Amino acid sequence: MADDKKFVQEITSMEEDFAQWYTDIVKKADLIDYSSVKGCMIIRPAGFAIWELIQAELDRRFKETEVSNCYMPLFIPESLLEVEKDHVEGFAPEVAWVTHGGMEPLAERMCVRPTSETLFCDYYNKIVQSYRDLPQVLNQWCSVVRWEKTTRPFLRSREFLWQEGHTAHATQEEAQERTIQMLNVYADFCEECLAIPVIRGQKTEKERFAGAKDTYTIESLMHDGKALQSGTSHNFGDGFARAFKIQYTDKDNKLKYVHQTSWGFTTRMVGGIIMVHGDNSGLKLPPAVAPVQVNIIPVAMHKEGVLEEAKKLLSKLKSAGIRVKLDDSDRSPGFKFSESEMRGIPVRLEIGPKDIEKNQCIVVRRDNFEKQPVGLDNIDVDIKRILENIQKNMYETALKHRDSHTYTALNMEEFEEIINTKPGFIKAMYCGNQDCEDEIKDRTGATARCIPFKQEEISKVCVCCKKPAKQMIYWGRAY
Amino acid sequence: MADDKKFVQEITSMEEDFAQWYTDIVKKADLIDYSSVKGCMIIRPAGFAIWELIQAELDRRFKETEVSNCYMPLFIPESLLEVEKDHVEGFAPEVAWVTHGGMEPLAERMCVRPTSETLFCDYYNKIVQSYRDLPQVLNQWCSVVRWEKTTRPFLRSREFLWQEGHTAHATQEEAQERTIQMLNVYADFCEECLAIPVIRGQKTEKERFAGAKDTYTIESLMHDGKALQSGTSHNFGDGFARAFKIQYTDKDNKLKYVHQTSWGFTTRMVGGIIMVHGDNSGLKLPPAVAPVQVNIIPVAMHKEGVLEEAKKLLSKLKSAGIRVKLDDSDRSPGFKFSESEMRGIPVRLEIGPKDIEKNQCIVVRRDNFEKQPVGLDNIDVDIKRILENIQKNMYETALKHRDSHTYTALNMEEFEEIINTKPGFIKAMYCGNQDCEDEIKDRTGATARCIPFKQEEISKVCVCCKKPAKQMIYWGRAY
Numbered sequence: 001m002a003d004d005k006k007f008v009q010e011i012t013s014m015e016e017d018f019a020q021w022y023t024d025i026v027k028k029a030d031l032i033d034y035s036s037v038k039g040c041m042i043i044r045p046a047g048f049a050i051w052e053l054i055q056a057e058l059d060r061r062f063k064e065t066e067v068s069n070c071y072m073p074l075f076i077p078e079s080l081l082e083v084e085k086d087h088v089e090g091f092a093p094e095v096a097w098v099t100h101g102g103m104e105p106l107a108e109r110m111c112v113r114p115t116s117e118t119l120f121c122d123y124y125n126k127i128v129q130s131y132r133d134l135p136q137v138l139n140q141w142c143s144v145v146r147w148e149k150t151t152r153p154f155l156r157s158r159e160f161l162w163q164e165g166h167t168a169h170a171t172q173e174e175a176q177e178r179t180i181q182m183l184n185v186y187a188d189f190c191e192e193c194l195a196i197p198v199i200r201g202q203k204t205e206k207e208r209f210a211g212a213k214d215t216y217t218i219e220s221l222m223h224d225g226k227a228l229q230s231g232t233s234h235n236f237g238d239g240f241a242r243a244f245k246i247q248y249t250d251k252d253n254k255l256k257y258v259h260q261t262s263w264g265f266t267t268r269m270v271g272g273i274i275m276v277h278g279d280n281s282g283l284k285l286p287p288a289v290a291p292v293q294v295n296i297i298p299v300a301m302h303k304e305g306v307l308e309e310a311k312k313l314l315s316k317l318k319s320a321g322i323r324v325k326l327d328d329s330d331r332s333p334g335f336k337f338s339e340s341e342m343r344g345i346p347v348r349l350e351i352g353p354k355d356i357e358k359n360q361c362i363v364v365r366r367d368n369f370e371k372q373p374v375g376l377d378n379i380d381v382d383i384k385r386i387l388e389n390i391q392k393n394m395y396e397t398a399l400k401h402r403d404s405h406t407y408t409a410l411n412m413e414e415f416e417e418i419i420n421t422k423p424g425f426i427k428a429m430y431c432g433n434q435d436c437e438d439e440i441k442d443r444t445g446a447t448a449r450c451i452p453f454k455q456e457e458i459s460k461v462c463v464c465c466k467k468p469a470k471q472m473i474y475w476g477r478a479y
Numbered sequence: 480m481a482d483d484k485k486f487v488q489e490i491t492s493m494e495e496d497f498a499q500w501y502t503d504i505v506k507k508a509d510l511i512d513y514s515s516v517k518g519c520m521i522i523r524p525a526g527f528a529i530w531e532l533i534q535a536e537l538d539r540r541f542k543e544t545e546v547s548n549c550y551m552p553l554f555i556p557e558s559l560l561e562v563e564k565d566h567v568e569g570f571a572p573e574v575a576w577v578t579h580g581g582m583e584p585l586a587e588r589m590c591v592r593p594t595s596e597t598l599f600c601d602y603y604n605k606i607v608q609s610y611r612d613l614p615q616v617l618n619q620w621c622s623v624v625r626w627e628k629t630t631r632p633f634l635r636s637r638e639f640l641w642q643e644g645h646t647a648h649a650t651q652e653e654a655q656e657r658t659i660q661m662l663n664v665y666a667d668f669c670e671e672c673l674a675i676p677v678i679r680g681q682k683t684e685k686e687r688f689a690g691a692k693d694t695y696t697i698e699s700l701m702h703d704g705k706a707l708q709s710g711t712s713h714n715f716g717d718g719f720a721r722a723f724k725i726q727y728t729d730k731d732n733k734l735k736y737v738h739q740t741s742w743g744f745t746t747r748m749v750g751g752i753i754m755v756h757g758d759n760s761g762l763k764l765p766p767a768v769a770p771v772q773v774n775i776i777p778v779a780m781h782k783e784g785v786l787e788e789a790k791k792l793l794s795k796l797k798s799a800g801i802r803v804k805l806d807d808s809d810r811s812p813g814f815k816f817s818e819s820e821m822r823g824i825p826v827r828l829e830i831g832p833k834d835i836e837k838n839q840c841i842v843v844r845r846d847n848f849e850k851q852p853v854g855l856d857n858i859d860v861d862i863k864r865i866l867e868n869i870q871k872n873m874y875e876t877a878l879k880h881r882d883s884h885t886y887t888a889l890n891m892e893e894f895e896e897i898i899n900t901k902p903g904f905i906k907a908m909y910c911g912n913q914d915c916e917d918e919i920k921d922r923t924g925a926t927a928r929c930i931p932f933k934q935e936e937i938s939k940v941c942v943c944c945k946k947p948a949k950q951m952i953y954w955g956r957a958y
Contacts, residue, residue: 036559036601037589040552045617048549070527073519074553074591074622074638075575080515096554097579098591101626101637102572110516112553112577112591122515138524142622143553147580158580159553 011342013280018224023153025274029283029343032153039151039158043267046343047154049291050270051161055141057193057288058163058265061185067139067165072119074142075110080118084243087117090210094146096158112145117211117236117262120166121244128258130249131170137178139165154271155228155479162266168246168258172237175259179235182263183216186231194269195286195394196220196276197402198230199425199474201450206437209262213237219449219474221402222275225423227449227476230272233263271479276398283344284366286394287387294324294383295345297336299352301328309356313349313379320380322387341366346390347383367393406474408458412443415463415475419444425476429469431462439464446475490821492759497703502632504753508762508822511632518630518637522746525822526633528770529749530640534620536672536767537642537744540664546618546644551598553621554589559597563722566596569689573625575637591624596690596715596741599645600723607737609728610649616657618644633750634707634958641745647725647737651716654738658714661742662695665710673748674765674873675699675755676881677709678904678953680929685916688741692716698928698953700881701754704902706928706955709751712742750958755877762823763845765873766866773803773862774824776815778831780807788835792828792858799859801866820845825869826862846872885953887937891922894942894954898923904955908948910941918943925954 011028014021026032031047043051059069075098082088095111113119124136141163151157165182169175183200190196198218208215212234220230238257241247246258277284287293294317298310310326317324327336333350340348350362360373363383367390374382405424409415418426426446430436437448440463451471462469490507493500505511510526522530538548554577561567574590592598603615620642630636644661648654662679669675677697687694691713699709717736720726725737756763766772773796777789789805796803806815812829819827829841839852842862846869853861884903888894897905905925909915916927919942930950941948 033602033605035552035598036556037552037554040554042552042598042602043550045547045549049547051550052548068524068528069531070524071522071530071622071640073514073516073521074624075516075519077515094581096577096581098575099578100576102574119514119521123512123521126512143550145553161550 011280011282014223014278021278021280022271022274025278025283025342026153031270031283037158039148041153041157041159043161046291047270050273050285050289051267053289053291054193054269055163058185058189059141061189062139062163062165065137065181065185067137069140070138071140071142072113072116072123074113076113076116076118077108077110079108080122081111083118083121084211084240087211087240091115091146094148096145096147113142114144114146115262115264116140116144116164117166117240118244120262121240121246121260124168124246124258124260125244128168128246128248131251134168134170134248134258135174135178136168137165138167139163152271152479154274155268160267162264165261165263167261168241169260170248170250170256170258172259175235175237175261179214179216179233179261179263182261183218183231183233186233186263186265187218190218190220190230190269191395193286193288194273194276195288195391195398196230196272197395197399199450199452200454201452201474203232203450204434204437204448204473206434207448209234211236211239213239217450219476220272220276221405221425221476222272222479223278223401224275225405225476227425227474227478228268228272228275229449229478230269231263231265234261236260236262268479277394278344281338282342284394285344285346287346287391290344290346291323292325292343292345293322293387294347294349295336295340296324296326296349296351297333297340298326298328299333299350299355303353305356306351306353310351313351313361313376316380317383320384322380322383337364346387365390367397409463410459412440412464415440415446416444419446419477423477425449425474427456427458427472427474428463429457429459429461430471430473431465431467432470433462433465433467436462436464440475444475445477447478449474449476449478490759490761493702493757500757500759501750501753504757504762504821505632510749510762516637518627520632520636520638522640525770526749529752529764529768530746532768532770533672533748534642537664537668538620540668541618541642541644544616544660544664546616548619549617550619550621551592551595551602553592555592555595555597556587556589558587559601560590562597562600563690563719566690566719570594570625573627575624575626592621593623593625594741594743595619595623595643596645596719597723599741600719600725600739603647603725603737603739604723607647607725607727610730613647613649613727613737614653614657615647616644617646618642631750633753634747639746641743644740644742646740647720648739649727649729649735649737651738654714654716654740658693658695658712658740658742661740662697662710662712665712665742665744666697669697669699669709669748670874672765672767673752673755674767674870674877675709675751676874676878678929678931679933680931680953682711682929683913683916683927683952685913686927688713690715690718692718696929698904698955699751699755700884700904700955701751701958702757702880703754704884704955706904706953706957707747707751707754708928708957709748710742710744713740715739715741747958756873757823760817761821763873764823764825766825766870769823769825770802771804771822771824772801772866773826773828774815774819775803775805775828775830776812776819777805777807778812778829778834782832784835785830785832789830792830792840792855795859796862799863801859801862816843825866844869846876888942889938891919891943894919894925895923898925898956902956904928904953906935906937906951907942907954908936908938908940909950909952910944910946911949912941912944912946915941915943919954923954924956926957928953928955928957
């Protein structure tokens with residue numbers, strides 16, 4: 001059929017033009033549409049369903065650590081945004097301003113939240129009085145707005161969806177513990193559910209969040225060798241507490257400042273899924289966050305008994321808790337196969353008259369295109385096992401890719417050669433002087449992705465200035 | 480203890496001042512806090528958890544009817560808002576306008592969405608081409624902004640949370656079917672989960688949504704006899720489709736306009752729960768949407784074995800899928816009892832040394848304050864049964880209240896006497912002429928709440944003009 005390869009043909013190959021390949025998938029897998037507001041995207045049902053699964057599982061993991069959800073206003077009065085100096089400097093240049101309510105100008109303009117530290121601080125200032133009111137461990141799922149100049153679907157848009165957690169604690173130790181705890185929640189989630197291996201570590205001072213004492217990050221590597229910041233967790237110390245006067249009376253009857261954290265995870269990780277796992281046939285979804293895990297495609301659908309068997313299969317898999325659909329539309333099987341691949345559905349089940357005769361169906365895996373007949377009697381158990389295998393295999397494939405694209409550089413010549421010929425992570429030693437960090441960025445376009453928790457001593461001296469090294473850093477060009 | 484009655488004492492009685500009683504509950508049950516943005520509220524964890532349960536259950540019911548979720552931008556360019564004439568007239572006076580992005584003025588100002596018909600239409604215009612693309616049955620959970628002059632927590636705020644469903648269909652019949660289907664989803668949800676009986680019906684032309692051909696509504700009665708619009712579903716016919724040029728090629732190869740619907744349910748229903756069920760001890764939550772269904776309060780907590788037994792109870796109930804917490808804080812049992820009542824927790828379980836001796840605990844129901852000993856062996860089964868009873872009893876109590884506060888008026892003298900002395904719903908006949916509707920509103924402050932599906936012929940003539948009546952209407956003063 002002429003239509004059969006429609007989906008495959010229209011997509012640019014990733015080797016030829018990675019950016020265009022990405023955009024093609026986003027459009028052809030029906031994840032995103034552009035809206036009438038420049039830089040704001042429409043998240044279509046196929047894209048949003050991935051985010052819903054991410055939300056549900058992350059939210060479950062949050063609640064296991066005693067996080068409660070709440071909702072803060074969308075708007076921040078200008079004077080409130082300005083309370084913490086570093087914070088306003090970081091965000092004021094890129095916020096959207098509301099100046100009129102109805103027909104009248106506002107007495108004070110408000111920005112649409114770019115992040116909600118200031119709102120949570122304002123709230124904690126009111127409700128925290130005693131040590132009994134601590135800790136406060138709150139989170140909200142919402143959208144935020146940052147008026148970026150250049151945008152890309154999922155990766156950078158003027159409005160995006162995220163969760164932002166904001167906590168207040170009696171002691172610095174407890175705040176630090178929560179900061180690391182949430183970073184680990186993100187990291188485990190990425191590895192276990194998104195099948196994306198991450199480097200856990202700390203940001204350099206230069207790369208810190210506006211107003212934070214310390215920023216921690218998880219970093220992942222995309223297929224093109226560029227890094228993606230995949231989740232951040234900040235320890236604010238008592239900086240915001242002092243600016244917003246958030247104090248509590250401790251057990252010893254003394255007035256003390258609280259210690260705060262915040263942490264966020266965004267829709268950009270849907271972009272991460274595309275760029276870590278996708279291939280030239282389209283999207284490739286890890287089963288854990290695949291809205292449809294199994295796509296049943298009847299072959300010779302109008303032959304007697306085929307559709308009936310397909311429907312039996314559907315209901316058997318559904319009962320087993322598998323997210324399954326049956327494509328009984330009037331398009332050709334070939335078209336459906338391509339579409340199923342483009343949409344990244346982990347397993348496709350073909351069933352036709354010959355299969356029914358043999359009491360089997362054909363299972364085709366999206367991760368490695370393996371094709372095998374599987375008996376119908378235990379199909380639910382077998383499919384579950386296959387989905388688990390796919391999840392595991394996708395993680396291992398991504399890990400292998402990352403490890404084989406992680407290099408070490410002992411001097412700037414090596415650093416530059418690697419970055420220009422073999423895109424990936426570069427591990428290199430750093431003296432801790434920001435001049436070197438700046439120089440590396442200027443010369444190579446790479447930024448310090450993180451100071452990993454797992455340190456290695458690659459050499460004794462800084463890759464740039466040759467002075468004694470303080471730590472090993474992962475560098476890379478990043479989205 | 481002096482603290483014991485803290486919660487009860489500080490709340491205004493509902494008979495004395497219903498509005499103040501409402502505000503007191505909202506604050507004392509920790510549902511809402513006021514924010515630095517006038518008219519925008521902070522939904523605190525105890526309030527947001529109720530909304531999360533509403534969301535989860537409504538979303539489940541939506542998906543059973545083939546609804547998919549998506550996400551549209553927060554902003555609407557002014558020119559897009561203006562495409563449909565009635566719609567812009569209805570909303571433009573009360574929107575918040577964004578005029579600057581970062582440091583620069585925008586070429587065209589945008590409003591923060593007050594509702595998203597225009598965005599969905601713009602999207603459908605792009606993606607709907609053929610009959611194969613229909614129906615489109617989309618929904619989003621988000622916040623919207625309407626710059627109201629006077630606000631009240633949950634009931635009317637400048638920003639509120641809701642879901643908005645927007646559908647496009649090939650035929651008018653199908654659009655009408657979806658409109659009624661979603662109204663019934665809302666109605667069933669209110670009755671089954673919120674324990675709030677509703678009147679299902681149609682809005683008069685005067686009360687229609689801006690741009691709708693027909694608006695359907697469910698109306699409920701609050702404890703003070705005022706009505707609350709509790710969910711609406713609109714049939715737009717092809718009005719928006721013509722304005723936005725949303726056309727599809729039908730099977731007969733002809734170009735046709737789609738037919739659309741929208742429907743919404745908001746956080747104001749948390750206010751509805753308060754005003755239907757609450758009493759002078761505080762909030763009273765129906766078990767189906769109670770974040771905590773059972774509160775275990777140990778008595779003589781520091782006596783040997785008490786806390787251990789309480790913890791056993793906690794884990795037994797948790798395993799049975801009951802939302803339960805154990806209050807082992809260092810406050811007096813009396814304080815905890817009051818607090819538990821204020822927060823509306825359906826069941827409180829007291830357990831002390833004497834109970835343990837008898838292998839029992841004391842169960843106190845929030846709905847009717849019934850107190851009974853219950854054996855520990857089958858406590859999980861018994862509590863489930865009690866929760867079901869509470870849910871049922873709360874619905875029946877609310878239904879009795881509504882029915883005993885529903886009156887009929889045959890003429891305006893009766894109408895006025897009722898509305899001024901016995902607040903509630905008034906059933907009265909209507910000629911269909913808007914002059915009468917206006918006159919009734921002017922004279923009594925009552926609005927036409929709905930033309931109920933279940934019609935009764937109270938008399939042959941209009942309550943106002945005495946001309947032949949067309950239909951029976953529910954009237955009432957409303958929130």
